[in-house]
Amino acid sequence: MSIKLKDNFIEVVMAVMPITLVVTILQVLLISLPMLVLIRFLVGSTMVMAGLTLFLQGVKIGLLPMGETIGAELPQKASLPIILLASFILGFVVTVAEPDVRVLAYQVDLVSEGEISKNILIVAVALGVAVFVCMALLRIILGFPIGYLLAIGYAVVLLFSLFTPTRFVPIAFDAGGVTTGPVTVPFILALGIGTASVLGGRSSIGDGFGLVGLASIGPILAVMILGVIYQ
Amino acid sequence: MSELWKFLHFEEVLVEVLAAIGPLIVFFFAFQIFFLRLPRQYVKNLFKGVLLSIVGLVLFLQGVQVGFLPVGTAMGEMLGALEQKWVIIPIGFVLGFAATIAEPAVRILSYEVEKTSGGSIRARIILLTLAFGVAVFMALGMVRILFGIPILYLVAPAYILSIALLKFSNPIFTSIAFDAGGVATGPMTVTFVLATAVGIATAMEGRDPISDGFGLISLVALSPILSVMILGLFFSTKRGESR
Numbered sequence: 493m494s495i496k497l498k499d500n501f502i503e504v505v506m507a508v509m510p511i512t513l514v515v516t517i518l519q520v521l522l523i524s525l526p527m528l529v530l531i532r533f534l535v536g537s538t539m540v541m542a543g544l545t546l547f548l549q550g551v552k553i554g555l556l557p558m559g560e561t562i563g564a565e566l567p568q569k570a571s572l573p574i575i576l577l578a579s580f581i582l583g584f585v586v587t588v589a590e591p592d593v594r595v596l597a598y599q600v601d602l603v604s605e606g607e608i609s610k611n612i613l614i615v616a617v618a619l620g621v622a623v624f625v626c627m628a629l630l631r632i633i634l635g636f637p638i639g640y641l642l643a644i645g646y647a648v649v650l651l652f653s654l655f656t657p658t659r660f661v662p663i664a665f666d667a668g669g670v671t672t673g674p675v676t677v678p679f680i681l682a683l684g685i686g687t688a689s690v691l692g693g694r695s696s697i698g699d700g701f702g703l704v705g706l707a708s709i710g711p712i713l714a715v716m717i718l719g720v721i722y723q
Numbered sequence: 724m725s726e727l728w729k730f731l732h733f734e735e736v737l738v739e740v741l742a743a744i745g746p747l748i749v750f751f752f753a754f755q756i757f758f759l760r761l762p763r764q765y766v767k768n769l770f771k772g773v774l775l776s777i778v779g780l781v782l783f784l785q786g787v788q789v790g791f792l793p794v795g796t797a798m799g800e801m802l803g804a805l806e807q808k809w810v811i812i813p814i815g816f817v818l819g820f821a822a823t824i825a826e827p828a829v830r831i832l833s834y835e836v837e838k839t840s841g842g843s844i845r846a847r848i849i850l851l852t853l854a855f856g857v858a859v860f861m862a863l864g865m866v867r868i869l870f871g872i873p874i875l876y877l878v879a880p881a882y883i884l885s886i887a888l889l890k891f892s893n894p895i896f897t898s899i900a901f902d903a904g905g906v907a908t909g910p911m912t913v914t915f916v917l918a919t920a921v922g923i924a925t926a927m928e929g930r931d932p933i934s935d936g937f938g939l940i941s942l943v944a945l946s947p948i949l950s951v952m953i954l955g956l957f958f959s960t961k962r963g964e965s966r
Contacts (some may be wrong), residue, residue, distance in 0.1 A: 536790010547779025554772020667943030672905020705901030
């Protein structure tokens with residue numbers, strides 16, 4: 493475990509370093525942030541690196557096997573309605589646990605001065621993922637081509653965007669991007685592979701799930717609907 | 724120093740993290756009782772992981788709140804107030820490239836694509852293509868903020884292009900592409916880059932922090948989809964030639 497922790501740490505440092513470097517270069521060349529702000533940045537970076545290392549390690553040995561076991565066992569042990577219900581709940585709870593979703597929600601809450609509250613946004617995004625995870629599973633079971641479903645999904649998104657208040661459109665699209673984080677993706681893939689191997693009746697290798705692509709359409713629509721409700 | 728520490732709210736963050744991870748744990752327990760019945764020792768080990776994730780998430784979120792968000796916003800506000808506003812375009816390009824080239828998920832994706840192509844497309848080339856793609860999209864995102872272009876004008880063509888590519892791209896590449904959408908939107912992009920964009924939009928005259936500041940993540944998420952599909956296009960033509 494300690495070796496894995498070291499690997500994780502190296503990965504995290506490599507991911508955080510380039511940004512920190514760019515900030516340092518910009519600080520020297522273009523802008524001059526006050527000293528206190530810079531110290532906060534360094535303290536924050538250190539905490540982010542330590543936190544991400546521990547979190548990713550925890551995901552690997554805790555959250556991920558949980559999601560994967562449920563994803564793999566569920567289709568074998570339950571009937572279709574229960575599978576769909578459980579996938580819905582699971583899609584919801586993993587999205588709520590996703591750090592990227594939370595950080596986006598912070599910023600939206602902050603910039604909109606509380607008008608679009610953090611928790612409402614997280615719940616909307618999680619509901620969107622939940623519904624689309626179910627749809628993605630149904631697609632595997634029914635053998636509906638992924639291309640059509642993506643095309644329909646994108647068309648609906650573009651159509652919806654015409655009726656959404658303009659302030660909500662960028663947030664909605666961003667919400668689609670943050671759901672593909674370290675907690676959600678492995679779980680969705682495991683659930684898809686589990687379902688395909690039990691109910692799909694076809695090889696799970698190279699079948700092309702596109703599950704993650706589908707799951708990121710859900711939150712976009714959910715936030716757009718939220719925008720319409722808010723208006 | 725006390726100036727610094729007053730920004731820390733560990734208790735608040737801990738409550739939030741428990742609320743975030745709690746539902747997953749409860750659901751897992753319900754499942755364990757009704758369906759899984761995994762051995763006790765195994766479950767114990769899982770909970771060590773859960774504990775680690777909780778501690779890690781508290782540190783991460785606190786670090787983001789204390790350091791990344793305020794500094795990203797402050798930096799963005801300074802950039803947005805600069806005389807030569809165009810500099811944000813190359814800065815977006817560099818930030819995009821730097822954030823992607825080092826992202827572990829992107830490297831894993833590159834190897835996956837190399838394997839799928841039977842080694843005919845080198846992982847290095849894929850990695851560079853992905854990083855370049857994100858860099859271009861990030862630069863486009865900056866152009867968008869600079870001129871106040873609605874996000875839809877960029878997202879809609881990207882959607883249409885990706886669906887059009889579906890028709891021509893190798894199906895295996897297609898599935899990798901659509902599952903790859905998330906690789907470049909790591910915690911760095913979501914925290915720091917977004918905060919910078921919001922800062923720029925706040926400081927720039929005539930721009931709205933909400934409708935112009937947000938939207939960058941969606942572009943970064945679309946970029947790998949298009950990159951991988953275009954790579955897949957090359958792969959199929961290559962194979963066609965050899966036939």
